[in-house]
Amino acid sequence: MNDMAQDGYTTADGRKIxxxxxxxxxxxxxxxxxxxxxxxxFDIREGEIRAIIGPNGAGKSSMLNVISGxxxxxxxxxxxxxxxRAPMKPYEVARQxxxxxxxxxxxxxxxxxxxNIMTGRLTMMxxxxxxxxxxxGRAQAEETAHREKVExxxxxxxxxxxxxxxxxxxxxxxxxxxELARALAAEPxxxxxxxxxxxxxxxxxxxMSRFILDVNDEFGTTIALIEHDMGVVMDLSDRVVVMDYxxxxxxxxxxxxxxxxxxxxxxxxxxxx
Amino acid sequence: xxxxxxxxxxxxxxxxxxxxxxxxxxxxxYAVLLLGFVVLPFVLNDYWTNAVFIPFLIYAIAALGLxxxxxxxxxxxxxxxxxxxxxxxxxxxxxxxxxDINIVFHILGAGIITAGVGLLFGLPSLRIxxxxxxxxxLAAQFFLVWLFNRVPWFYNYSASGQISxxxxxxxxxxxxxxxxxxxxxxxxxxxxxxxxAWMARxxxxxxxxxxxxxxxxxxxxxxxxxxNPLRAKLTAFAVSSFYVGIAGALFFSVxxxxxxxxxxxxxxxxxxxxxMIIIGGLGSIxxxxxxxxxxxxxxxxxxLVLVDSWGWPTDLAAHIRLMIVxxxxxxxxxxxxxxxxxxxxxxxxKLRLWPFPH
Amino acid sequence: xxxxxxxxYAMEAALNGLLSGVMYALVALGFVLIFKASGVFNYAQGxxxxxxxxxxxxxxxxxxxxxxxxxxxPGVEVHGFGWTVPALLAIVLTGLVMIGMxxxxxxxxxxxxxxxxxxxxxxxxxxxAYFLEGLGDTMWGADIKxxxxxxxxxMSGTIDTVTNAWFxxxxxxxxxxxxxxxxxxxxxxLLMLFSQYSKQGRALRAVADDHQAALSVGISLRFIxxxxxxxxxxxxxxxxxxxxxxxGVQFSLSLIALKALPVLxxxxxxxxPGAIVGGLIIGVGxxxxxxxxxxxxxxxxxxxxxxxxxxxxxxxRPQGLFGEKIxxxx
Numbered sequence: 001m002n003d004m005a006q007d008g009y010t011t012a013d014g015r016k017i018x019x020x021x022x023x024x025x026x027x028x029x030x031x032x033x034x035x036x037x038x039x040x041x042f043d044i045r046e047g048e049i050r051a052i053i054g055p056n057g058a059g060k061s062s063m064l065n066v067i068s069g070x071x072x073x074x075x076x077x078x079x080x081x082x083x084x085r086a087p088m089k090p091y092e093v094a095r096q097x098x099x100x101x102x103x104x105x106x107x108x109x110x111x112x113x114x115x116n117i118m119t120g121r122l123t124m125m126x127x128x129x130x131x132x133x134x135x136x137g138r139a140q141a142e143e144t145a146h147r148e149k150v151e152x153x154x155x156x157x158x159x160x161x162x163x164x165x166x167x168x169x170x171x172x173x174x175x176x177x178x179e180l181a182r183a184l185a186a187e188p189x190x191x192x193x194x195x196x197x198x199x200x201x202x203x204x205x206x207x208m209s210r211f212i213l214d215v216n217d218e219f220g221t222t223i224a225l226i227e228h229d230m231g232v233v234m235d236l237s238d239r240v241v242v243m244d245y246x247x248x249x250x251x252x253x254x255x256x257x258x259x260x261x262x263x264x265x266x267x268x269x270x271x272x273x
Numbered sequence: 274x275x276x277x278x279x280x281x282x283x284x285x286x287x288x289x290x291x292x293x294x295x296x297x298x299x300x301x302x303y304a305v306l307l308l309g310f311v312v313l314p315f316v317l318n319d320y321w322t323n324a325v326f327i328p329f330l331i332y333a334i335a336a337l338g339l340x341x342x343x344x345x346x347x348x349x350x351x352x353x354x355x356x357x358x359x360x361x362x363x364x365x366x367x368x369x370x371x372x373d374i375n376i377v378f379h380i381l382g383a384g385i386i387t388a389g390v391g392l393l394f395g396l397p398s399l400r401i402x403x404x405x406x407x408x409x410x411l412a413a414q415f416f417l418v419w420l421f422n423r424v425p426w427f428y429n430y431s432a433s434g435q436i437s438x439x440x441x442x443x444x445x446x447x448x449x450x451x452x453x454x455x456x457x458x459x460x461x462x463x464x465x466x467x468x469x470a471w472m473a474r475x476x477x478x479x480x481x482x483x484x485x486x487x488x489x490x491x492x493x494x495x496x497x498x499x500x501n502p503l504r505a506k507l508t509a510f511a512v513s514s515f516y517v518g519i520a521g522a523l524f525f526s527v528x529x530x531x532x533x534x535x536x537x538x539x540x541x542x543x544x545x546x547x548x549m550i551i552i553g554g555l556g557s558i559x560x561x562x563x564x565x566x567x568x569x570x571x572x573x574x575x576x577l578v579l580v581d582s583w584g585w586p587t588d589l590a591a592h593i594r595l596m597i598v599x600x601x602x603x604x605x606x607x608x609x610x611x612x613x614x615x616x617x618x619x620x621x622x623k624l625r626l627w628p629f630p631h
Numbered sequence: 632x633x634x635x636x637x638x639x640y641a642m643e644a645a646l647n648g649l650l651s652g653v654m655y656a657l658v659a660l661g662f663v664l665i666f667k668a669s670g671v672f673n674y675a676q677g678x679x680x681x682x683x684x685x686x687x688x689x690x691x692x693x694x695x696x697x698x699x700x701x702x703x704x705p706g707v708e709v710h711g712f713g714w715t716v717p718a719l720l721a722i723v724l725t726g727l728v729m730i731g732m733x734x735x736x737x738x739x740x741x742x743x744x745x746x747x748x749x750x751x752x753x754x755x756x757x758x759x760a761y762f763l764e765g766l767g768d769t770m771w772g773a774d775i776k777x778x779x780x781x782x783x784x785x786m787s788g789t790i791d792t793v794t795n796a797w798f799x800x801x802x803x804x805x806x807x808x809x810x811x812x813x814x815x816x817x818x819x820x821l822l823m824l825f826s827q828y829s830k831q832g833r834a835l836r837a838v839a840d841d842h843q844a845a846l847s848v849g850i851s852l853r854f855i856x857x858x859x860x861x862x863x864x865x866x867x868x869x870x871x872x873x874x875x876x877x878x879g880v881q882f883s884l885s886l887i888a889l890k891a892l893p894v895l896x897x898x899x900x901x902x903x904p905g906a907i908v909g910g911l912i913i914g915v916g917x918x919x920x921x922x923x924x925x926x927x928x929x930x931x932x933x934x935x936x937x938x939x940x941x942x943x944x945x946x947x948r949p950q951g952l953f954g955e956k957i958x959x960x961x
Contacts, residue, residue, distance in 0.1 A: 068497055069497075070493075070497060089496070089501075090496045090497045091496050091497070091498075091499050091500055091501045091502070093497075094497060094498055094499030095499055099498065100497060102494065106491050106493070106494035106497075107490075107491075107494075108486060108487050108489075108490035108491060108494070108495075109490050109491075110486055110489065110490045110556065111483070111486050111487075111490065115483055115486070118480075118483055119483050119484075119487050119495075119498060119500075120498060122480055122483060122484060122487075122498070122499055122500060123498075123499035125480040127480070129476070129481060129508060129512070132475060132476055132479045132480065132481050133472040133475050133476050134472070134475065135475040135479070139475075139479060140287060142480075143286075143287075143290070143479055143480070144285075144286045144287055147286045147290070148286065151286075182498065183498075186498065186499065349750055349753075396946075397942060397945065397946045400945070400946050400949045401945050401946070401949055402949075403749060403750060404672045404749070404750065404753050405896060405945060405949065407753070408892045408893065408895075408896055408938070408941070409896070409938075409941070409942045409945060411889070411892065411893075411938050412893075412935065412938035412939045412941070412942040414938075415934050415935035415938050416935040416938065416939055418934075419931060419932070419934045419935050422931075423928065423929035423930070423931065424928075424929065540886075540889075544757060544761075547754070547757070548758075551754055583703075585703060586699070588768075588773060589699050589700070589703075589769065592765045592768040592769045592773065593765060593769060594765070595761050595762070595764050595765030595768070596761075596762050596765035596766055596769065597765075598758075598761050598762075598765075599758045599759060599760070599761030599762025599763070599764070599765060600758070600762050601758075602754065602755070602757065602758025602761065603739075603740055603755050603758040603759060603762070606744065606747075606751055606754060606755045606758065607740070607743040607744060607755075610747070610751060
């Protein structure tokens, strides 16, 4: 990391990575007496795809939950856009431009695909209750404007045919895609993906990888993701944080991480003393 | 054959998101409106207006309100009776304090006051969930009924402890009081129902409705994608109570005329409205109407068949009605948790393809 | 010892509140049992108590079930079998009826609602409550009945004498309340023993802990459900006897049982000690509140005090006194 200039770097495939978008400083998270995360620091730069990996129970999901504001760490600071983030509710974090998907799909089962994706734009819809109740002028114009944006995402993720289908009826792989669509609809500055490829077959994984790269490429969205599939992680990401037992044991480009002895030990299973 | 969407192309997003995307449905809807406004007032006799149509319209408003809270936002409430009482007493206090102002404004005012009370009792919903909240709303039910029963200011210190509606007019025609013609009361209720149902539809199809449904389906995920849960729940409580309050005001002023709070707005009322939305369909505007119609017609039907035709004693018929209602609730929850609205949707889906289902 | 009158009256009210608290706890117990074992919040528990009491009185007095319906047949006129059944036998028979009811409820309702969200099950039990209320009235008639199974009633002479000797003022305590307290204590002890030491009890606790795990070691969920609903039916019977003897067998009995709900909210839905402590707090609380505040605001505060207390309490401690802390996960 030290070899990178303060204002960014250029990836192997020639993409320009910007300055620091989000920085975690000495984060410690406890549940009762149990430490889920111990003194972890890392940063996420504008435009990059950043992976967090580690064995089961390493604290990856907890880390993502800290970023999205669902857990508040006992120690440490979260910096976003060069400002220290005061402890805030998850919905306030969302309004700052952080969107996410979930490991165990968290879609709204009672609503159609279209409505689910439209919920991604709720933070941007401003008309008042009364105007909405009357469905006059502004409310309808706003609805249409946001619908147009959402339709672009629907086209982008190739889910036009299931627009009006209730989400509960969709197969697993499509649900994951709808969830990604909902997160994208928020036009996030930072997109968090919690195991976007868990439980998918090879073909679905390839589709999803393509979408992730496309999102990063076309919208310039910064992405932080957790993933178990090593091959996918190493292919996709620009830099990788490795966690084990709540501690950071490695951080760097995929190649650097692959050569890191601590990481190899963690994955091959060396006795902890 | 006539009921299909093929050939009915939508070329704009507003067109695509309209309430009745199928032309046949649209025509049906206008036909029902026409029937309600132009035909029924002239053909209905007083018995049917008073025993069926007025209560149906009022309960439909209450059911719409409760459905917003329970069916759309997922917050179970057993306090509907208490909130209807707020509407009734607010309407009474307003109309006796300002007799010169039109009754329509009093009814709206009653709705707004009830919305405020609902907001207050909705505050705990941030911390209390599921049936804990349902039981907490019982606090509203029992407290409010007690309040109107025991504090004489609410019933203007009347000796009987009852409130009774003085005569009020709209466009010079009496709509409340002893001399009212049934069709006039019916028209007032109908106007309120149509406007409120239309507003409920607009709210539930737009951003607000999505917030409510997101909270209902998965509150934690909703919060993480940017929905402020307290705000969403409180708007649901307020809007729902607004509807329920108006229903209470109409129930008192137009339908009953005189009210004893424990009798008219007891816990049975809360359950009756809850049953309407379960049987009709949770999270459905149409379901609110279907459920209200069902629960209003059922006792009339039972009375017609058991008591009037078969000569059974009235109290026995009442007991059997309880059994039927209870059994129906269970049957609907088991067989069709989405209620009559879902049955209707399934029928329509079949109709769409009829007569060539393949 | 000489105490001011007001204090003595308050003490008397508190003591009586304590004893009615036991009654609340008795009903609450039935809720807790079913909730722990099946996750069902059984709204019908109160109506079950009413139904049990109606059945007991009906059997005891030799009433013909569905007499009103049978009498509709032209030329038929039944009023009763013309015998009376001894109290104990009638209680046993009613117990059997309650077990039969548990079997029917499982087969007709619960079996079909497995895996539904709790709120659906809750609403189903509201439907059940309506059905049972109608059934009870259809079977036995809706008139108010007196329950007489030989429980002592009226003022307790001993307490009157003792308190008179201590304070110079005799407390009025109904003997029935004392009996109810003893019965409740015995019932709780029996339930504890049952769940600790019997095989079925262990299975019950296993299911309460983790449905899936219990299923995987071969515990029959359907059997457990019938079992808990039977026990809950039995608890309802006991509660029905006590409440029925106290204030007559009538519809309001099922409403009194509603008060078990705030008791549960205070105590936490999964805790038997919670149900008891919650019952006592509410029993004493509403008596004292009515004693001190009631006269100022028009009385009858016991109609809502329990609910409002529970509501306020829950806002600060959503899991109740003894419930486990809820940790939310994504």
